[in-house]
Amino acid sequence: MAALRASPLFLPQPLSPSSRSRRCAASRGVAAAARPGPAPYRTGVHGGGAGSKKRLLASRGRPGWVGVPSCLPATEEGVAVAAAASEEEEEEDVFLAREAGWGVRRMGRVGEEMRRVAQVQAEAFHVPVALFNDFFFDFFKAEVLSALIYRVRNSPPDRYACLVAEEAEPTTQLSQAPYEKIVGVVDCTVQDEDDILKHLQGADEYLYVSGIAVLPSFRRRKLGTALLKACEALGLQWRHRFMVLRAYEDDDGARGLYAKAGYRVVSRDPDWVTWVGRRRRVLMIKELPLHDDRIQHQ
Template identity: 30%
Template sequence: MSISHPYLSFTYSGESISFRVRTAGLEDLNQLADILVASFYPQTGWMYFVYPLLRLGIYEDLKHRFRSQPARYACFAVQSAEATLSSEQPVIGTVELSCRPAQVWPFSLTKYPYVSNLAVHQQFRRRGVARQLLQACEQTARSWGFRSLYLHVMEDNQQARHLYTKMGYQLKQAEWNPWGALWGKPQRLLLYKPLP
């Protein structure tokens, strides 16, 4: 299912910026992999040496999802609204939406829409790009017939938590991990948003 979104205009620091949210395609894989690996893995210290492998893994995972075409799956990309063809302007953000089982039990029939891999190029953060990507996910989840949307965020990711709170997401549960607690790692929080 392809969702087309109109051009989205923002003013940021006196500068007028126009973005377009669109369904991502195979031609976007390289740019999407670059944004995702840069957003989730710092290219410093020993990570510098495994960075190419992480990027390759992300690229291959995305390619597999794009080619397998799950029934309830969407990947969105954001680029400048001045682009007339997808290759004319760089992709500056992305997000994925899929359906996941409601329980860990593998035979659960109940599924819910789940947002993952929300990432925005560092130069374009705090300009409304992530908000527009989340709104595209909400529109899509409603079109699939769902009344709520779910996502995870790390407890110490204050910027993301602030965005999600402003957009109406609420805490569903804090997921305690004994290994994470042992090593002082932050908890993973499951958030949800009722969709009108």
């Protein structure tokens, strides 16, 4: 799985106003009308107590991630407030997929698991620097955690999910806390970007897969395959026909993994992106075996 380190994290990747879900806005008109302005930091996750919890629960009807507050601190209070959003939800402790001894489930919305997820993604995607590397790593990890808190707080449970991979039947490291056994992470977000929908015949939404991350010492052990299978299982649960992801064009390892899982390239970034020092990406999609009549009637 070494190739996954070069896969694009795309985090933060704020959604444009046009990408807010039409279906979600229609079914949650009151919450959509109360949506804050474009500056995501205005919502905040500061403070605790009953007032913060009421504001948080009231915001749960807002459609998916509309931005990442770069100035949002990953504080103890922030983690606690984000975790409070799921107090009334049932915990899901069954695996969405199993592969090669690994099990993948939805992240438990508790502070310890969110911090572990941020650690895994930071280790997978941090680019080392010559000086003060530890400082920059800690800063990057704090930004990843802040983004995760924001998405958990502002996304309904059927619009965003963070999936985590661990041993399906752990036989070692029994002294570890459960959250410390998380070794792989992936994000799944419902989106409706017009530039992508034009490639998806008959669909008005899709499940976007991003941020696949595996700890360095656990790569090349089919964790990436397990994470992708769990994303597809979630897509079927949520009645989506298409899975969508992006990969760097020159990342043969990641593209090979996605192609083996059934994803195909449908478009590429324009040539000019390389002129400004960016790596060219490809858009890959996979159609799930879910018919239109099932989507409409179930």
